[in-house]
Amino acid sequence: MQRYAWLAVLLLASLLIGARVYAQASAAAPDDAFATAVTGLAADNFPDKAAAVTALIELKHPGGRAVLAALLDGKLYFRNADQQVFITDGGETSLALTDPLTQKSVGSGTPDDYTRITTNNSLRKTLRSAVASFALTDPDPGVRLDAVREMLRSLDDDSVALLRSRLEQEKDAGVRKAMQEGLALADLDSSEADTRLAAVDALEDSLSPDVYNRLTAMVTAAEDGSFPEADERVRTRAREVISAIDASRQVYATLETLFFGLSLGSVLVLAAIGLAITFGVMGVINMAHGELMMLGAYTTYVVQQAMPNHIGLSIFISIPLAFLVSACVGMLIERGVVRFLYGRPLETLLATFGVSLILQQVVRDLFSANNRPVETPEWMAGSLQINEALSITYNRLYVILFMVVVFVILQMVLQKTSLGLKVRAVAQNRNMARAMGVRTQWVDAMTFGLGSGIAGVAGVALSQLTNVGPNLGQQYIIDSFMVVVFGGVGNLWGTLIGGMSLGVVNKVLEPWAGAVLAKILVLVALILFIQRRPRGLFPQKGRAAES
Amino acid sequence: MKNLKLTRRLAMLAGAVALTIGSAAQAADTIKVGVLHSLSGTMAISETTLKDTVLMLIDEQNKKGGLLGKKLEAVVVDPASNWPLFAEKAEQLLVKDKVSVVFGCWTSVSRKSVLPVFEKNNGLLFYPVQYEGEESSKNVFYTGAAPNQQAIPAVDYLMKDLGVKRWVLAGTDYVYPRTTNKILEAYLKSKGVADADIMINYTPFGHSDWQSIVADIKKFGSAGKKTAVVSTINGDANVPFYKELGNQKISAEDIPVVAFSVGEEELSGLDTKPLVGHLAAWNYFMSVKSPLNTEWIKKWQAYTKNPKRTFNDPMEAHVIGFQMWVKAVEKAKTTDVSKVTDAMIGLETPNLTGGVAKMLPNHHLTKPVLIGEVRADGQFDTVWKTTGLVPGDAWSDFLPGSKDIEADWVTLKCGNYNTKTKQCSGQNYK
Numbered sequence: 001m002q003r004y005a006w007l008a009v010l011l012l013a014s015l016l017i018g019a020r021v022y023a024q025a026s027a028a029a030p031d032d033a034f035a036t037a038v039t040g041l042a043a044d045n046f047p048d049k050a051a052a053v054t055a056l057i058e059l060k061h062p063g064g065r066a067v068l069a070a071l072l073d074g075k076l077y078f079r080n081a082d083q084q085v086f087i088t089d090g091g092e093t094s095l096a097l098t099d100p101l102t103q104k105s106v107g108s109g110t111p112d113d114y115t116r117i118t119t120n121n122s123l124r125k126t127l128r129s130a131v132a133s134f135a136l137t138d139p140d141p142g143v144r145l146d147a148v149r150e151m152l153r154s155l156d157d158d159s160v161a162l163l164r165s166r167l168e169q170e171k172d173a174g175v176r177k178a179m180q181e182g183l184a185l186a187d188l189d190s191s192e193a194d195t196r197l198a199a200v201d202a203l204e205d206s207l208s209p210d211v212y213n214r215l216t217a218m219v220t221a222a223e224d225g226s227f228p229e230a231d232e233r234v235r236t237r238a239r240e241v242i243s244a245i246d247a248s249r250q251v252y253a254t255l256e257t258l259f260f261g262l263s264l265g266s267v268l269v270l271a272a273i274g275l276a277i278t279f280g281v282m283g284v285i286n287m288a289h290g291e292l293m294m295l296g297a298y299t300t301y302v303v304q305q306a307m308p309n310h311i312g313l314s315i316f317i318s319i320p321l322a323f324l325v326s327a328c329v330g331m332l333i334e335r336g337v338v339r340f341l342y343g344r345p346l347e348t349l350l351a352t353f354g355v356s357l358i359l360q361q362v363v364r365d366l367f368s369a370n371n372r373p374v375e376t377p378e379w380m381a382g383s384l385q386i387n388e389a390l391s392i393t394y395n396r397l398y399v400i401l402f403m404v405v406v407f408v409i410l411q412m413v414l415q416k417t418s419l420g421l422k423v424r425a426v427a428q429n430r431n432m433a434r435a436m437g438v439r440t441q442w443v444d445a446m447t448f449g450l451g452s453g454i455a456g457v458a459g460v461a462l463s464q465l466t467n468v469g470p471n472l473g474q475q476y477i478i479d480s481f482m483v484v485v486f487g488g489v490g491n492l493w494g495t496l497i498g499g500m501s502l503g504v505v506n507k508v509l510e511p512w513a514g515a516v517l518a519k520i521l522v523l524v525a526l527i528l529f530i531q532r533r534p535r536g537l538f539p540q541k542g543r544a545a546e547s
Numbered sequence: 548m549k550n551l552k553l554t555r556r557l558a559m560l561a562g563a564v565a566l567t568i569g570s571a572a573q574a575a576d577t578i579k580v581g582v583l584h585s586l587s588g589t590m591a592i593s594e595t596t597l598k599d600t601v602l603m604l605i606d607e608q609n610k611k612g613g614l615l616g617k618k619l620e621a622v623v624v625d626p627a628s629n630w631p632l633f634a635e636k637a638e639q640l641l642v643k644d645k646v647s648v649v650f651g652c653w654t655s656v657s658r659k660s661v662l663p664v665f666e667k668n669n670g671l672l673f674y675p676v677q678y679e680g681e682e683s684s685k686n687v688f689y690t691g692a693a694p695n696q697q698a699i700p701a702v703d704y705l706m707k708d709l710g711v712k713r714w715v716l717a718g719t720d721y722v723y724p725r726t727t728n729k730i731l732e733a734y735l736k737s738k739g740v741a742d743a744d745i746m747i748n749y750t751p752f753g754h755s756d757w758q759s760i761v762a763d764i765k766k767f768g769s770a771g772k773k774t775a776v777v778s779t780i781n782g783d784a785n786v787p788f789y790k791e792l793g794n795q796k797i798s799a800e801d802i803p804v805v806a807f808s809v810g811e812e813e814l815s816g817l818d819t820k821p822l823v824g825h826l827a828a829w830n831y832f833m834s835v836k837s838p839l840n841t842e843w844i845k846k847w848q849a850y851t852k853n854p855k856r857t858f859n860d861p862m863e864a865h866v867i868g869f870q871m872w873v874k875a876v877e878k879a880k881t882t883d884v885s886k887v888t889d890a891m892i893g894l895e896t897p898n899l900t901g902g903v904a905k906m907l908p909n910h911h912l913t914k915p916v917l918i919g920e921v922r923a924d925g926q927f928d929t930v931w932k933t934t935g936l937v938p939g940d941a942w943s944d945f946l947p948g949s950k951d952i953e954a955d956w957v958t959l960k961c962g963n964y965n966t967k968t969k970q971c972s973g974q975n976y977k
Contacts, residue, residue, distance in 0.1 A: 122930075393794040465755060467783045507758070
C-alpha cells in the first residue's frame with residue numbers, strides 16, 4: 001500500500017512539474033515564434049523572406065508593426081557574424097541598433113559589419129498592406145484614407161473583417177466611403193443575390209478601375225453562355241452601373257486630354273513668348289533663343305547647388321536671377337552682333353546660330369557635356385487626385401499657372417509702362433519714333449533684353465520638366481518659331497492662342513497616332529495653314545503690317 | 548634675316564625628321580590599341596567612361612610589363628557621336644595608325660557604320676554594349692549581351708515570378724529598340740500572350756512630354772491583369788519618363804518598368820527618388836558582392852581618383868574583352884588579327900560577379916543574367932539571377948527570318964549560315 005502511495009506521489013509530482021513546464025512553454029511560444037520569424041527575414045532568398053513576413057503578420061505580435069515598418073523603410077539589418085536581426089537608425093558612419101524583440105536599444109555598430117535586408121516589389125506590396133492595417137487607427141484622416149486605399153489593392157478575408165470592424169468607428173466621410181467601396185467589392189462574392197445587388201448599388205458612383213473590372217467580369221459571358229453572375233437582376237443592374245461609369249469616365253478622359261494639351265501648350269507659349277518679342281516685335285530671327293532658355297535652366301541648377309537645403313525656395317530665387325542672366329546675355333548679343341545686322345535677316349540668322357553654338361560650347365566646358373540633375377521641390381511632385389479617374393500632376397499645373405503670370409506681367413509691361421510704349425512705338429514706325437525723341441538704339445537693346453530675360457524664366461520652368469543639358473535649347477527652338485509664326489507675328493495674344501491650340505491638337509492626336517506621327521501631322525497641318533494665311537492666326541493690321 | 552628664316556626652317560626640318568624617326572622607333576616596340584568612343588555629343592555621357600576604362604586596362608598591363616615584351620600604346624580618337632565619323636575614324640585607326648585592336652562603339656548605328664571598314668581592312672573590334680543581335684562578323688567580338696542574355700530572361704522573370712499578363716513595349720524610335728521589340732513580341736506570342744495584351748509605343752530621341760503616354764500605360768494597366776513595361780527607351784528621355792511615372796503615382800509595385808539601357812552610370816546623373824523599385828536587366832551590377840568585383844571597383848576608383856565613381860556593365864565587358872585579347876595575343880604569340888581571332892575562341896576569363904565568361908565560336912560570350920531593383924542611392928539590389936551562364940545567341944530563335952541561321956567561325960567559318968538552305972550569305976546580315 002505504501003509503495004503505491006509513493007508511486008502516486010511521484011506521479012502527481014511529475015504531472016505537476018510537467019504542467020508547469022508546459023504552461024511556461026505556451027507563454028513563451030509567441031515570443032519564440034516571433035523571434036524565429038524575425039530571424040527568417042535574414043534569409044538570402046525572397047520566397048523564404050516572404051514566408052517570414054507572412055508569419056509575422058499572422059502572429060500579430062506587439063513588436064510586429066515596428067519590424068515590418070523598418071523592413072519597408074530599409075532600416076532592418078542583420079549582423080554578418082551571427083545573422084541576428086536589428087532595427088537600425090542612423091547614417092553612413094554608425095548604426096543605432098534596436099532589438100526587435102524587446103524594442104530596447106542595444107548600442108550601436110559600424111555599417112560594414114551589418115547587411116541591410118532587401119525587399120522586392122511584391123514583398124513591399126504585402127508589407128505596405130500590412131503596415132496600412134495598423135494605420136487604420138491613425139488620428140489623421142489622410143493617413144487613414146491612404147491606409148484604406150492601400151488595403152483595397154489586395155483584399156483578403158482578414159482585411160475585409162478589419163475594415164468591417166473599423167467602419168463603425170470611422171467618423172471621416174471620405175474614409176468611410178472608401179471603406180464602404182472595399183466592403184461592397186467584397187460583398188460581390190456573397191452567396192446571397194440580394195447582398196450582391198445591394199453591393200452593385202453601392203458601387204454606382206465608384207470610378208475605381210477595380211470596380212469597373214469586377215463588374216465587367218460579372219456580366220461577361222463564358223464560352224458556354226453562362227455568366228459568372230447567376231442572378232439576372234444583379235446582371236441588369238451591373239450593366240446599368242457599367243454604362244454610367246463608362247459615360248463619366250469618358251468625360252474625365254476628355255478633361256484629362258484637355259489638361260495635357262493645355263500643359264504642353266503652356267510650355268510652348270513660355271518658350272515662344274520671349275521670341276514673340278524679339279522676332280515678333282523687333283523682327284530679329286534669333287537662333288540663340290533656345291540657348292537663352294538653357295542659360296535660365298542652368299541658373300536654376302547653380303542656385304540649387306548654392307542652397308541644397310532649400311530646394312523649394314531656390315526655385316523662387318532662380319526666377320529673377322535667370323531673368324537677369326539671360327537678359328544680360330541677350331543684350332550683349334544685341335549690342336555685339338545683332339545691331340550691326342538690322343534689316344539683313346539671313347545674316348542675322350547665321351550670326352545668331354553661331355552665337356548659339358558658342359553658348360552651347362561654353363556651357364559644355366563649364367558644366368561638362370552631361371546633363372545636370374535639377375531637383376524637384378516636394379510641392380511640385382505628385383498629383384492632385386480629383387477622383388479615381390482624373391488626377392492632375394502638380395508640376396504641370398504650376399507650369400500653366402506660371403505661364404499665365406508671366407503672360408500677364410509681360411502684357412502689363414508692354415501696355416502700362418513707358419518702356420512698353422516706346423517698344424510699341426519703335427515696332428510700329430522706327431523713324432517716326434526717333435523723330436519724337438525716342439532713343440531707338442536703347443529701346444532695341446532693352447526689348448531684346450526683355451525677350452531674352454523671358455526666355456531665361458522659361459528655362460526655369462523647363463528645368464522642372466525636362467533634362468538640363470547643353471542641348472536643351474535646340475529641342476525648343478523649332479517649336480518656338482512654329483508657335484510665333486502660327487499665332488501671327490507681333491501679337492502676344494496670337495502666341496498664347498497659337499501655343500495652346502498647338503498643344504491641345506498635339507495631345508488629341510497623340511493617343512491614336514503615336515508621339516512621332518502626331519508631331520508630323522501637326523507640322524503638315526501648320527504648313528498648309530501658313531499657305532492659306534501667311535500672316536498667322538492674328539495678323540497685324542494697318543500700316544505696320546505692310547512693311 | 549634671311550639667314551634666320553633658313554635656320555628656323557632647318558631646325559623645323561630636323562625636328563620633323565627626329566619626330567618621324569622617333570615615332571617609327573616607338574612603333575617598333577609598342578603595340579597600338581585603338582579607342583573609338585565618343586568623347587563629345589549626345590553619347591559622351593556613356594562612352595567617356597569606357598575610354599577611361601580602356602586606358603586604365605592598358606596602364607595596368609604596362610605595369611605588368613606589357614605584352615610580348617612590348618609596351619601597349621593607346622590611340623584615342625573622338626568620333627563625336629556622329630555615325631559617319633565613326634567609319635572615318637575607324638579607317639584612320641586601321642590604315643594610318645595601324646592599331647592591333649580597337650575597343651569601341653556604343654550605339655548599334657555606330658557599329659553598323661564601322662563594320663564595313665573593319666571587314667575591308669581586316670581589323671579587330673571589341674564591342675562592349677548589349678545589342679539587338681542579328682549579326683556576327685569575323686572581325687568583331689561582341690562582349691555585351693545578345694537579346695537572349697538580357698531581354699528574354701527579363702521577360703521570363705516578369706512572366707514567371709511576377710505573374711505579368713499584359714505588356715507595354717516602350718522604346719526610342721531606332722534600330723535597337725525596334726529589333727528587340729520585334730523579338731520580344733514574337734517571344735510573347737509564342738508564350739500565348741494575346742495581341743490585345745501587348746501595347747507597343749515608340750518615341751523620338753530626347754522625348755520630354757510623357758503625359759499622355761504614361762496616362763495610356765496607366766489605363767492599359769488598370770484592366771485587372773498584372774502589367775509591366777519593358778523599356779528600351781535610350782538616353783536622357785528616361786529621366787522625364789520616370790518623373791512622369793512618379794507624378795502620376797504609378798509605383799513599381801503596380802506597374803514595374805524593366806529597363807535595358809539604364810545602368811549605374813546613367814543613374815548617377817539624376818534624382819533617383821521616382822525610380823526606386825523599378826527594374827533593370829544587366830549582366831553585371833556594381834552592388835554584387837564578390838572579391839573580384841570589389842578589387843576592380845577599387846582599381847577603378849583609384850585610377851579615376853574618385854571614391855564615388857560607378858562601375859557598370861559595358862565597363863565589365865571591356866575588362867573581360869581586354870583580358871581575353873591579352874590572353875589570345877599571348878597564345879598566338881603575335882598581334883596578327885587572323886591568328887588572334889582564331890586564338891580567341893574558347894578562351895575563358897572570370898566574370899566580375901562570378902562564373903566564367905567563355906568566348907563562343909559565334910564571337911559572343913557566356914554571361915550570367917541579373918535582374919535588379921533600383922535603390923535610392925542609384926545602385927541595384929539583385930532580385931533574381933540565372934542559375935548558370937547563358938551562352939550568347941547571335942541570331943534570335945524567335946524571329947522567323949533568323950531562326951534557321953547559325954553563326955560559327957570554327958567549323959562553319961560563317962557568320963550567317965542558313966541551316967535549311969545550307970548556304971552562307973556573307974559575314975553579316977544586311
